[in-house]
Amino acid sequence: MSATPTEAFDVVIVGGAAVGSAAAYFLASDPGFRGRVLVLERDPSYRDSATARSAASIRHQFSTPGNIRLSMFGTRFLREAAERLAVDGEAPAIGFREGGYLFLASAAGLPVLQANHRTQRAEGADVALLSPAALASRFPWLATGDLAGGSLGLSGEGWLDAFALMQGLRRKAQSLGVVYRAVAASGLRREGRRVVGVELADGAFVAAGTVINAAGTGAAALARSAGIELPVRAKKRCVFHFRSPARLPGCPLVIDPSGLYFRPEGEGYICGIAPGPDEDPDSDDFEVPLAWWEDRLWPALAARVPGFEAARLLSAWAGHYDMNLLDHNLILGAHPALDGLLFANGFSGHGLQQAPAVGRALAELVVHGGFRTLDLAEFGWARVLEGRPLRELNVV
Ligand SMILES: Cc1cc2nc3c(=O)[nH]c(=O)nc-3n(C[C@H](O)[C@H](O)[C@H](O)COP(=O)(O)OP(=O)(O)OC[C@H]3O[C@@H](n4cnc5c(N)ncnc54)[C@H](O)[C@@H]3O)c2cc1C
Missing domain, CATH: 3.50.50.60 (FAD/NAD(P)-binding domain)
Structure with a gap:
């Protein structure tokens, strides 16, 4: 009682x-x-x-x-x-930066990118489809040889x-x-x-x-x-914070067809990658699989941005999605x-x-x-x- x-x-x-x-x-x-x-x-x-x-x-x-x-x-x-x-x-400093998202697509992913683009435009989203040539000219630091296109948020998207x-x-x-x-x-x-x-x-x-x-x-x-x-179950997702001497003017949050994402954060960048369906158990621990940096993230980063060959991991953390199964x-x-x-x-x-x-x-x-x-x-x-x-x- x-x-x-x-x-x-x-x-x-x-x-x-x-x-x-x-x-x-x-x-x-x-x-x-x-x-x-x-x-x-x-x-x-x-x-x-x-x-x-x-x-x-x-x-x-x-x-x-x-x-x-x-x-x-x-x-x-x-x-x-x-x-x-x-x-x-006194106002909170939420640091909202409208840096945009860039979804990249291979030939296999292009029809979905285009269908999503139509849906997003119908809702009034300020997004543009870019050809590989347009991607290369706008983001000269990006490797575009294997890409069929990209979708870029021109305003409203970003981070905080x-x-x-x-x-x-x-x-x-x-x-x-x-x-x-x-x-x-x-x-x-x-x-x-x-x-x-x-x-x-x-x-x-x-x-x-x-x-x-x-x-x-x-x-x-x-x-x-x-x-x-x-x-709804807790699923672990990890964020890796890294530095690179490469300069990436206008770098948005980039979503790679491999599942990798990265974006600027302060003087460096953060990135992550979704686990495969067979390596995504319910989780309540905060352990970071650090080997992922060497085995998955760094190779994928350097393949998409050659300047990231010299990237250096600074720190990493884990959190949990409340995943609707x-x-x-x-x-x-x-x-x-x-x-x-x-x-x-x-x-x-x-x-x-x-x-x-x-x-x-x-x-x-x-x-x-x-x-x-x-x-x-x-x-x-x-x-x-x-x-x-x-x-x-x-x-x-
Ligand atoms: C690594 C990672 C990256 C993410 N990236 C993004 C992103 O880029 N953009 C985006 O939109 N979302 C992102 N998300 C998802 C986003 O963070 C969550 O969807 C969002 O923060 C959920 O907010 P919430 O308040 O529902 O839950 P939470 O932030 O988890 O808060 C729940 C709160 O409830 C409290 N609580 C739980 N049980 C009890 C209880 N029994 N009694 C009292 N208190 C309780 C907890 O202490 C906690 O403070 C990301 C999540 C992770 C883990």
Whole structure:
């Protein structure tokens, strides 16, 4: 039995990183919302969160129209973040740099690149298809001999300081009255088909009108405590930071047909590569397979940019995608068997850029009971329960 008396909040958000804090910010700044919001965050250092360990990049080059719309709102938000998130005249320095993404394609990959390009243009994305000759002239440092084309984001895409964005959202939410508490949620309390609150690791219970599951890789365990099987698992992804004497003017975030990506970071670069399907188990460790640098990354980097022959590894880190096993896309909103619980999970490696739009959507679901700006119904539970994947082809 706990000695702590029961408290009650209108909304309790489990997980206070990018998505949880975006939801808190949009709720607290919604003029139609007068409720009290509590954010439960088990680790306020955010050391192991995906947000803190991400490659912190944003693109409009997806194959799913909904993902393009989510990121296009993300760009608008990032451009206005200093103004929106300022507290007492102090604005977060999120360092948004619109350096663009460049997706490269071999002959085999060209039809998909072209089909995605049509989808992206129809959504208003500022992207251009480039021939190998145009690629060589625009990026003389790039090896183009094996390429059939590329797709370049001309504006709106780039990278930022993810930690600064998250802290900016958190600080602004707090300034608007949101309460953050450093404690783990141990489970959800359910009465019939309603989630009525959250059990805390310190033995206390918090009653909630609505609970939002923004627990990243902790989301499946939280859902299971309410009897719901969320098809989201933690999958390790590693980022390698390197230096090179090569000068790459105008270097965007480059996605190579081999699965390699790289982009500028400070004075150097970061890069990574997706593991093969047979070497991607569920994971909760943070060990980096350092041999990948020598065996996979360096050769692939030097093949695409000959100047990277002299690259030198500086450091590396691991983090975890909250991978949606069905279709690599977000699961957003209520489960049809439960009231009082909203999900925002399964971002599968593109959740940082989606956090502003998803935070806004969650606030709309709480305040209005439905979407008001972007209709995100296609990301709901229906497709999961019916086994009808909304498959995203451009997973990095
Ligand atoms: C290596 C890597 C590279 C990435 N690159 C990009 C990129 O370039 N662009 C992009 O858009 N996305 C990228 N992502 C994905 C992106 O980082 C995530 O999708 C996004 O940060 C998810 O945010 P979140 O708030 O949902 O989850 P998280 O950041 O994981 O936060 C979840 C929070 O919930 C807390 N929590 C969990 N369980 C509990 C509990 N029971 N009680 C209390 N608190 C709890 C955790 O402590 C954590 O702080 C990358 C991810 C990784 C790992």
